[in-house]
Amino acid sequence: MRGSYPHGAKHLMMITGTTNAAEGIEQIAAYHQRSKHQLHRYAPGPGGLDWANQPDPFRVFAQAPRVQLPLVADSLTVSYAAVSRGRYVAPRPINLDALGALFELALGISAWKSYGGARWALRCNPSSGNLHPTEGYLACGELPDLKAGVYHYASRDHQLERRALGTPAWASALPQGGLVVGLTSIHWREAWKYGMRAWRYCQHDCGHAIAAVAFAAACLGWRTRLLEEWSDADIAALLGLDREADFFMAEREEPDVLLWVGRDGAIPEPGQLVALARDAQWLGRANRLSLDQVEWRDIDRAAAAAVKPCSPTEAPGATPDLPQLRDPRLDLPAATVIRQRRSAVDFDGVTTISAAAFHTMLDALLARSRLAPWNAWAAAPRVHPALFVHRVAGLAPGLYLLARSEAALETLKHSLRREWLWQRPPDCPGHIPLYLLLPYDLREAARVVSCHQDIAADSCFALGFLAEFEAPLSAGAWVYRRLFWETGVLGQVLYLEAEAAGVRATGIGCFFDDEMHELLGLEGTAFQSLYHFTVGGAVDDPRLTTHPPYAHLGICRT
Numbered sequence: 001m002r003g004s005y006p007h008g009a010k011h012l013m014m015i016t017g018t019t020n021a022a023e024g025i026e027q028i029a030a031y032h033q034r035s036k037h038q039l040h041r042y043a044p045g046p047g048g049l050d051w052a053n054q055p056d057p058f059r060v061f062a063q064a065p066r067v068q069l070p071l072v073a074d075s076l077t078v079s080y081a082a083v084s085r086g087r088y089v090a091p092r093p094i095n096l097d098a099l100g101a102l103f104e105l106a107l108g109i110s111a112w113k114s115y116g117g118a119r120w121a122l123r124c125n126p127s128s129g130n131l132h133p134t135e136g137y138l139a140c141g142e143l144p145d146l147k148a149g150v151y152h153y154a155s156r157d158h159q160l161e162r163r164a165l166g167t168p169a170w171a172s173a174l175p176q177g178g179l180v181v182g183l184t185s186i187h188w189r190e191a192w193k194y195g196m197r198a199w200r201y202c203q204h205d206c207g208h209a210i211a212a213v214a215f216a217a218a219c220l221g222w223r224t225r226l227l228e229e230w231s232d233a234d235i236a237a238l239l240g241l242d243r244e245a246d247f248f249m250a251e252r253e254e255p256d257v258l259l260w261v262g263r264d265g266a267i268p269e270p271g272q273l274v275a276l277a278r279d280a281q282w283l284g285r286a287n288r289l290s291l292d293q294v295e296w297r298d299i300d301r302a303a304a305a306a307v308k309p310c311s312p313t314e315a316p317g318a319t320p321d322l323p324q325l326r327d328p329r330l331d332l333p334a335a336t337v338i339r340q341r342r343s344a345v346d347f348d349g350v351t352t353i354s355a356a357a358f359h360t361m362l363d364a365l366l367a368r369s370r371l372a373p374w375n376a377w378a379a380a381p382r383v384h385p386a387l388f389v390h391r392v393a394g395l396a397p398g399l400y401l402l403a404r405s406e407a408a409l410e411t412l413k414h415s416l417r418r419e420w421l422w423q424r425p426p427d428c429p430g431h432i433p434l435y436l437l438l439p440y441d442l443r444e445a446a447r448v449v450s451c452h453q454d455i456a457a458d459s460c461f462a463l464g465f466l467a468e469f470e471a472p473l474s475a476g477a478w479v480y481r482r483l484f485w486e487t488g489v490l491g492q493v494l495y496l497e498a499e500a501a502g503v504r505a506t507g508i509g510c511f512f513d514d515e516m517h518e519l520l521g522l523e524g525t526a527f528q529s530l531y532h533f534t535v536g537g538a539v540d541d542p543r544l545t546t547h548p549p550y551a552h553l554g555i556c557r558t
Ligand SMILES: Cc1cc2nc3c(=O)[nH]c(=O)nc-3n(C[C@H](O)[C@H](O)[C@H](O)COP(=O)(O)O)c2cc1C
Pocket: 122, 123, 125, 126, 127, 128, 129, 130, 201, 204, 205, 208, 341, 342, 343, 344, 345, 453, 455, 506, 507, 508, 509, 510
């Protein structure tokens, strides 16, 4: 349906939910099924790109006072190895400089690309189709050079737009030594290109952004924690997403998640902060991103079914005592790795990585609760990569499985094809739960299941993130979003580890779900493959020109 903007009643339904728990789970399972790509039929899409209505990738709030953030990420010398391996990084004081580095490295622009007459921005956080449905927010108490309140991060200009002006009372609602980063999604940005499946991509992107924030915070010596208790309605109230007049004629934003960033210690609870936000003076009007929009009812229904209620914080998953994670091959500053991260558009089909490099990347996918991004993601691991190994020195090409939790291993063995070998590869460090299922050249199979994309075959390895599905979903439809977020968090780790290993990665949202399941011999829905990934020797597209990220602000750097 065309031309109807998300109006108040519909939006209210989307942030408060409409259905009871069992119906919600049923609806989300139906969405999952209908949004699958199949070899003979892709999930419903727009059937062509409506360029006249391409959504603006940059949200701004007109009339909101703006605060320029400094561009200081370059001055951070801390190494990627230190940040990602949990070595001591002296905590920075929370001030405008630190906020500038935090937002630049998490959600800021990393480069502009141009080709012919087209020019587009890339960001430190990746996004399916580079459409960037994720928006970033800050809620803070009074800081030396920033008033208390709620701010929207305007990535194009690296500015904070003040949406709500806090009062001295905000100091008592926000524990000392930290701040809140909020993430939201504009589903239409993604649906414009991808139709029904787009809502899944919004969730992946949110997961990537969670990890991007956690890594950026770790560069500043801060830790990140997901504020699990908060309901979507509370998040919407704090960030002003439920303020209908402020979004008049503009595409609404859906609440995703709040992250507490800063020192260890107390975390903010919804009650008082939400009340203060409701009483605050709000400023600014959201810009309209498209002249017209297509309404994807399936997305609206799924989003309404998966609204998160207030829930107790999940007990942290038992993390086994893992040995120190080995350093990556390259010793680069963290800011360099984060800002140079790119998706490979093509792989050379010849690069081979060492078994040690491969094992280190897999090791980095194991949850070490002290390290970023796992300090933000306390829940027990529910996602287990099924790998197509193509070119890893000393490792037989074939199908492998990394069981990220001991508890999942037995269920995986029972759920997948009976004939799989479940052999431990020689020379794989004992604590990395990697299993060879089938030695075979699977390049063609990887290409086919990844919507015939060559990047899945010409790489060193590709994978499908196999998520526990039925059991976690029984806790509520909102858990569906978290499963996708977990795959996004894992994807962000792979993106950065690949850069630090001298290779490159690409997320793959386009894959044939059930063909992948069939290949694994998976029946039923105990597990589902939710996201694919590929890592290898990248080949750049020589037709594209790269430009510095913030030259338009008068700051020229590469
Ligand atoms: C969730 C997700 C799904 C993606 N799916 C694909 C894909 O199927 N094929 C592909 O070539 N790239 C895919 N990408 C890569 C994006 O196109 C890329 O992130 C985007 O163009 C931005 O470029 P950058 O990652 O270099 O910043 C995906 C990325 C994400 C985060």
